[in-house]
Amino acid sequence: xxxxxxxxxxxxxxxxxxxxxxxxxxxxxxxxxxxxxxxxxxxxxxxxxxxxxxxxxxxxxxxxxxxxxxxxxxxxxxxxxxxxxxxxxxxxxxxxxxxxxxxxxxxxxxxxxxxxxxxxxxxxxxxxxxxxxxxxxxxxxxxxxxxxxxxxxxxxxxxxxxxxxxxxxxxxxxxxxxxxxxxxxxxxxxxxxxxxxxxxxxxxxxx
Numbered sequence: 339x340x341x342x343x344x345x346x347x348x349x350x351x352x353x354x355x356x357x358x359x360x361x362x363x364x365x366x367x368x369x370x371x372x373x374x375x376x377x378x379x380x381x382x383x384x385x386x387x388x389x390x391x392x393x394x395x396x397x398x399x400x401x402x403x404x405x406x407x408x409x410x411x412x413x414x415x416x417x418x419x420x421x422x423x424x425x426x427x428x429x430x431x432x433x434x435x436x437x438x439x440x441x442x443x444x445x446x447x448x449x450x451x452x453x454x455x456x457x458x459x460x461x462x463x464x465x466x467x468x469x470x471x472x473x474x475x476x477x478x479x480x481x482x483x484x485x486x487x488x489x490x491x492x493x494x495x496x497x498x499x500x501x502x503x504x505x506x507x508x509x510x511x512x513x514x515x516x517x518x519x520x521x522x523x524x525x526x527x528x529x530x531x532x533x534x535x536x537x538x539x540x541x542x543x544x545x
Contacts (some may be wrong), residue, residue, distance in 0.1 A: 343494045350490050358483040359447070362474075363436045363544060366449040369404075370434060370472050374453050377408055377466040384408055386417050405441065405473045410465055411452070422471050425450045441473060448473040500509050515540055 376387040377452050407418040411429075423439035431454035439448050446470055481523040515538050522534060536544060 340498060345496055347490060347494055351487050354483050354486045358479050362447070362479045363449060366436065366474060367434055370449050370451045370470050373406060373408065373472065375450060375469045377468060384417055384463060384465055384468055397441065403475055407471045409469050411467055411469060416467065422473055445476050445516050446473040447476050447479070454489060479520055516543065519543060
């Protein structure tokens with residue numbers, strides 16, 4: 339049961355981290371899409387009008403700094419935090435990805451989204467594709483996941499303690515007649531052939 343609980347706790351931890359990332363990543367995606375809606379390419383380059391109210395609210399929920407970058411896929415045009423780590427895989431239009439990175443010597447969770455203008459909206463001389471990246475510190479999601487894992491550890495530890503106590507008390511009670519018989523036999527002389535008292539002796543140990 340102890341080994342089973344340890345394995346269960348390991349998989350519970352993996353599930354908690356995966357579920358926590360999924361929930362927080364949805365919030366991260368909301369900020370990415372808000373920024374993407376405020377990107378303008380009408381000047382031939384890229385300009386961004388940040389949704390400050392949502393940005394400030396997201397910083398509060400993230401319990402840390404939030405960084406962003408809007409850039410062309412070739413990196414020639416960049417707005418925001420220029421040195422934000424880029425994704426290691428190729429982006430597909432309209433399909434966000436999320437990955438862990440280190441920024442300013444701190445672990446961050448980064449979401450990246452590639453926007454591509456449809457053929458009918460493309461105009462000569464304008465940027466038709468850009469990448470929106472938003473990164474947040476992982477302190478908030480880590481503390482949330484840790485609290486869930488700690489509760490699971492307390493629950494499993496309490497269950498194991500009850501099992502150990504139950505098994506211990508059950509064995510002590512169940513073996514009491516056998517222990518009494520052992521003491522009776524051990525206190526006799528080897529030449530003593532007096533029949534043992536049969537009262538209270540388990541049936542499998544009857545003479």
